[in-house]
Amino acid sequence: MSTNHTAFSQKLLEFIDVCNDGYAILTADDKLLGCNQAFADIFYQEHRTMQGIHFDELMRRSFVERKGIRIEAENIDLWLHAAHQRRRQNPFRLFEVDLVDGRWFLMSEQLLPTGEMLLQAKEITKQKVLEDQLHSRVATLSELALTDELTKVANRRCFVESTNTELGRCQRQDLPSALLLLDLDFFKSVNDLYGHQAGDEVLKAAANRIKKALREYDIFGRIGGEEFAVFLSETSPQTALQVAERVRSLLASFPIKAGQVELCITVSIGIALCKGDSTFEDLYTQADSALYAAKRNGRNRAELYKLLGED
Numbered sequence: 405m406s407t408n409h410t411a412f413s414q415k416l417l418e419f420i421d422v423c424n425d426g427y428a429i430l431t432a433d434d435k436l437l438g439c440n441q442a443f444a445d446i447f448y449q450e451h452r453t454m455q456g457i458h459f460d461e462l463m464r465r466s467f468v469e470r471k472g473i474r475i476e477a478e479n480i481d482l483w484l485h486a487a488h489q490r491r492r493q494n495p496f497r498l499f500e501v502d503l504v505d506g507r508w509f510l511m512s513e514q515l516l517p518t519g520e521m522l523l524q525a526k527e528i529t530k531q532k533v534l535e536d537q538l539h540s541r542v543a544t545l546s547e548l549a550l551t552d553e554l555t556k557v558a559n560r561r562c563f564v565e566s567t568n569t570e571l572g573r574c575q576r577q578d579l580p581s582a583l584l585l586l587d588l589d590f591f592k593s594v595n596d597l598y599g600h601q602a603g604d605e606v607l608k609a610a611a612n613r614i615k616k617a618l619r620e621y622d623i624f625g626r627i628g629g630e631e632f633a634v635f636l637s638e639t640s641p642q643t644a645l646q647v648a649e650r651v652r653s654l655l656a657s658f659p660i661k662a663g664q665v666e667l668c669i670t671v672s673i674g675i676a677l678c679k680g681d682s683t684f685e686d687l688y689t690q691a692d693s694a695l696y697a698a699k700r701n702g703r704n705r706a707e708l709y710k711l712l713g714e715d
């Protein structure tokens with residue numbers, strides 16, 4: 405080795421000693437040849453005491469002492485087995501790890517043809533925290549864009565989009581489906597007699613109660629002031645009628661508490677059955693016309709849209 409080379413290696417070691425990034429070298433049989441203190445800090449260890457430790461042993465310590473690398477596994481042997489499937493497969497590998505104490509590191513593994521490995525660990529906790537905040541902000545914004553603020557059920561846009569997707573699927577697979585439009589009866593008088601806030605309470609409670617009468621996979625949304633809608637995919641006409649009746653009777657069965665008062669609230673429902681290539685707009689118009697009939701025929705009832713001449 406030339407003098408210059410030796411000087412370079414010596415300087416490199418000095419830099420590595422004070423570097424914020426962790427450095428470690430593993431032998432071909434996976435034992436720690438040496439590391440700097442920044443690397444040892446990941447494992448809460450003193451770098452001089454780490455020499456000769458096998459990679460597996462280092463991971464076992466993290467697992468047992470719950471210090472260092474976060475290892476979410478029931479069985480460390482299985483975890484090590486999976487880790488060895490990923491390690492030493494390519495000359496270079498980059499991956500992120502998180503620690504039990506919440507820190508995050510970007511790790512790189514560089515393999516020499518001899519099988520020795522250089523590990524570099526760069527702390528990326530700040531970037532990860534910002535990334536997390538950004539993700540949760542995006543999630544909140546998407547949720548706000550799709551959810552009705554008052555009742556927390558799907559808003560009109562979300563309902564229409566989801567229904568269009570499901571309607572298309574049912575039509576492609578030739579499955580029956582139905583659209584229900586629900587409108588609370590004489591709701592204006594709730595506002596007029598007890599105030600807008602009581603009206604809001606009624607809307608929230610009614611939405612909750614309607615949801616209880618539905619199946620997990622039914623699409624339910626608030627599509628206007630006191631108007632809700634339900635799309636029932638893979639549902640026969642008989643079942644659609646039963647669901648509408650279940651919703652109607654559950655709402656009428658006991659009063660809704662709104663502040664100091666208890667109010668008897670009922671709902672009128674219009675039902676449209678999907679036929680052939682009906683669009684959402686077709687179904688909506690038909691359900692709306694059936695809803696109008698339900699109101700006209702005395703409210704607190706469900707009506708099925710029928711074409712002229714149908715039974």
Ligand SMILES: Nc1nc2c(ncn2[C@@H]2O[C@H](COP(=O)(O)OP(=O)(O)OP(=O)(O)O)[C@@H](O)[C@H]2O)c(=O)[nH]1
Nearest residue numbers: 587588589590591592593595600601603604629630
């Ligand atoms: N409190 C409250 N009221 C709302 C909201 N959105 C719409 N409304 C009210 O809902 C009422 C709807 O009344 P109408 O469409 O006249 O019908 P109705 O009194 O329910 O009578 P029918 O539908 O014919 O049985 C109006 O008074 C709206 O102001 C809301 O978010 N909160």
